[in-house]
Amino acid sequence: MSDQQLTTAELKQIEIDLTKERERLEHDLQEFADPSKGNRDDYQTRFPQFGNKDDENAAEVANFSDQLSLEQTLESQLADVRSALSRLAKGTYGACRYCGKQIDKRRLLARPTSGSCVECKKKMQDQGSV
Secondary structure (H helix, E strand, O other): OOOOOOOHHHHHHHHHHHHHHHHHHHHHHHOOEEEEOOEEEEEEEOOOOOOOOHHHHHHHHHHHHHHHHHHHHHHHHHHHHHHHHHHHHHOOOOEOOOOOOEOOHHHHHHOOOOOOOHHHHHHHHHHHOO
């Protein structure tokens, strides 16, 4: 096995870490949002109820807006974690989903949710900035 490939122990540790991260993200989301029926990757932020006075209503709207933004961020992170866990289960973890080449071990250890190699990621970023 080359030193660029993940060992069985490293893969197992990544799986453990990703599972813990999935549980943390799900818990954090459930603090202020409910899972959508039929779509486990989508949550709906609950509208807070602080009271009926104008200042309380304004605080509700501000809080709801903040939570919507946080919901989107956490949902995106959760989708990345679930995708990585799925690739682990299928045996495709570590292969770039665009070019099929092996993703550098250092990248996977630093960012276990990576689904693309550095070269493909750079290409996508360059295309997006045009």
